[in-house]
Amino acid sequence: MRTRNLGSISDPKVLERAGIGSCQIALALAWRENDAESDRRTFDVVHRIREENSDCTVVAECVDDENRKCLVGAGASIVIRPMRSYPKMAVAAFLQPGLSELLESLFTGAGERIICHENAENDTWEAIVWKYLEQGNGIPIAYRNSADAEIVTAPNGKAMVGASTIYVLSGNSNI
Template sequence: MNNHIVVINSPKYNRDIYFRRFVEQIRQNKMHRKTPVVLLNTDYPDGLPSSLTGLGIHLVQGHGNHEDDFRRANLEGAENILILAKDEYMEDSDSLCFDLCYRMKEHELAYRVIVECVEDENRIRMKKLGVKSVIRPIRSYPEILVRAMESPGSELIIEDMFTHDKDHFVRYPLWLEGDCWRDVVAAMMMSNIGTPLACIGKGGEVNIHPAADERVFGQSLIILVKTEFIPSEKEVQEAFRKFNSSDMSA
């Protein structure tokens, strides 16, 4: 196999469901409709279930830090190498992941590696090895790993949305009567409020990322704001009112 995707280790729980969702997401990209996916682990002693083999998944019994297993999975020829944490809640998982990353560095393959890291303080050590990306284990969304492969960097944006560390979403009441979406976005950004990403319609429906020229009708906005500066509802409404006033006067 060449130009395949290798996944080292497997989730502690619900691994069949995880791998099925992971590969189904990969297959949505026409570039990877037929890309072989190789699982390298020891968690399927009786082989893969038909639900996984039917998706074009192959199993190599072994460990990524054994040279024989390394060769049998042809990691040298892999397009992407994903290293999963054995237990997403145990810091000890980072030791194994670090060892695997170091081996990839020795083989000059670190730049192809996306690795999971349980403890944030261990991220820097892994990143210094030259890996492509270091992310938290988020078992409910294997799609994040897929984004890391297809659009490197986007996985960090998605991951940031799960925390309050830097940026997060806040819902603000704002009555909209057919306003152009680009004007709504401009009003918030010009006032340094944040970046509107969705509009809540009057019936409660969520309109995510409307087209720039779309006329929106709604009761609220979902805005991506900085954690260190969370605008008040009054500031959001005044920002929109100020923009409309200046627009009309122009």
């Protein structure tokens, strides 16, 4: 993948110099990740990209969720929230459809959340997962090893686990 910064988007020739007409993927980043006014610039960039290349996938960052539909209307294929702490989000958005929504939900707390259950567990990971599912306590995704305090993510189901804490993905606010 090539990235280029060939000038200001206010220059009408910048997209041409960037080769936008032949690109497969274009990424329109928010000017300022916490400023909703950035969405206006992103809208303009997306619109200009579409004028030059109707076939490429356009991933656009959107600061204010109210502006998502406008960006899609301008031609954005995928709209994501700016997450400078997780730059792989933009790449994941088009490589793994749906992943960006899941990650946004976790990062923003708008839906699912990760809860720490400080319960000692000594069993196979599979048995621990089933126990939490049967009790309606969410889906275990990781644990803190009681022996060395290391966080272990996505262990093998048959692995014996000695955990001091279980990290659970939950959409239930009552847990």
